[in-house]
Amino acid sequence: IYVNEPGSFMAIKITYIFLKTLAIVNNITLKAIDGFVFNNNSPIKALAKKYFFKKNGIIYLDKLNNGIKIEKFKLPKILNINTNDNILPEYHLPITSE
Numbered sequence: 001i002y003v004n005e006p007g008s009f010m011a012i013k014i015t016y017i018f019l020k021t022l023a024i025v026n027n028i029t030l031k032a033i034d035g036f037v038f039n040n041n042s043p044i045k046a047l048a049k050k051y052f053f054k055k056n057g058i059i060y061l062d063k064l065n066n067g068i069k070i071e072k073f074k075l076p077k078i079l080n081i082n083t084n085d086n087i088l089p090e091y092h093l094p095i096t097s098e
Contacts, residue, residue: 004032
C-alpha cells in the first residue's frame with residue numbers, strides 16, 4: 001500500500017514507478033490510499049504557506065487558518081483500511097483554492 005495523494009508530484013511519480021516495478025517483479029498486488037487516512041483528515045503541508053485540505057472527497061489547496069490543528073502522521077496498529085484499486089498517482093491539477 002502506498003500513498004498516492006496529495007504530495008510532491010515528482011515524489012509521487014518516483015514512488016509509483018519504484019513500487020509498481022517491485023509489484024510486477026515479485027507478483028504482488030499494489031494498492032493505494034490517500035494521505036489523509038494517516039493523520040486524522042488533518043491538513044497536509046504543501047508549498048510555502050499553503051496546505052492540502054480534504055472536504056467532501058475534494059482535495060484543495062489553501063492557507064492554514066488559526067485554530068486548525070495539524071495532526072501527526074501515524075500508522076494504524078492494525079492495517080484494516082480501505083484501499084483504492086486505482087493505484088495511479090493523483091495530482092489534482094490545476095491546484096485551486098476553495
